Amino acid sequence: MKHVFPYRLYLVISEEACKGRPLNDVAEMAIRGGVDIIQLREKFDDTETFLQKAISLQNVLRKYNVPLIINDNLEVAKRSNAYGIHVGNSDSPPTAIRESWAACQCLGYSIEYLKQLVNKETLTSDYLGISPIFDTLTKQDTVTQWGLAGLRQIRSITEKPLVAIGNMNAQNAYDVMKAGADCLAVVSAICGAANPEKAAREIRSNIERAI
Template identity: 35%
Template sequence: MKCDRESLLLYAVTDRRWLGADTLPGQVEEAIKGGATFIQLREKNLDEGRFLREAEEVQQMCRRYGVPFVINDNVGIAASIDADGVHVGQSDMEAGDVRDRLGPDKIIGVSAQTVEQALLAEERGADYLGVGAVFATGSKADAVEVDHDTLNHICRAVKIPVIAIGGIDKDNIDSLAGSGICGVAVISAIFGAGDIRGAARELRTAAEKMVEV
């Protein structure tokens, strides 16, 4: 699956805390129908068996709609189901080792909070960077806040696409215009919404306007 700037416009990261009576594949489908262009499966508390089954189900949904699908952190499961790729943080497997494990054609995303981290990730083979948290967020307890000047510097320092993450919603997304990012990654602004499809649609429109500036 191709990873380009357009596919990273509205990057939706799953979070099962808002499932309720829904299923995760069902929520993912609603997000995609609303305009999500990329899906990351993020699970921190499932055992490997349940995680594997869920990953396969979400992958099938993404393939149905032709949307790139990566797994957060778990390189083993990404390899076992032939996912489109994986996203790793600074404390996870290093990008070069992920590339060695998954091969040259898989998508590798890396979280970065500094220019130095961004340049190293690019050098080691990352396809895109996720930079944040650009706003305060409750979705990730250990999130490090990244000021907008640093975000701008990272975008100018690397050649690979950069997306912003952390606390982004329809009310603050426009403040990221002109930073150099090609898209935004969101969690609660989509999956915590009562109307997932409608929230994704609104964010997709806002993201398109933001990157045009």
């Protein structure tokens, strides 16, 4: 059965990305603007610090019924009762996560090569992160810059929900959705915006125009 992934605007948030503003405040503003799923990504925190941020963020998200995804850290995902986890090629593989975390409701997996579209890790995942669509300063250890043509190619190969990430903003949201994305993952264009609620609303509006 095809996994249901109803989300359209996916915020990837970290304390660093919020530029000195409280992470929970930025998340709440973004939700009011149209974000409907949030990933907490804290690559440099120890597990306990990461966990406390996740629990605190959960208290905000539950008020709005917005699911929490944890980036990479399976222990934090489990202990915070997150909705799911997102992993890349250098993290725990989806098959191992399924075996060790039966309660996981949403498992995302980043795609760096076309050949990954037919492996067991992709088949095990609930959605695929296509990263980056365009170059970004947020993540510089990626292999492939997909562009719109690459996204269209991936869309032609798989029916899995596709979450596009990499310099997503209000100006390109419409084109990326039209190229085959099911959802846009945004970092700087919302977290770093002067008004995160307004920024999210503008991106969401262009997503809705495309679907």
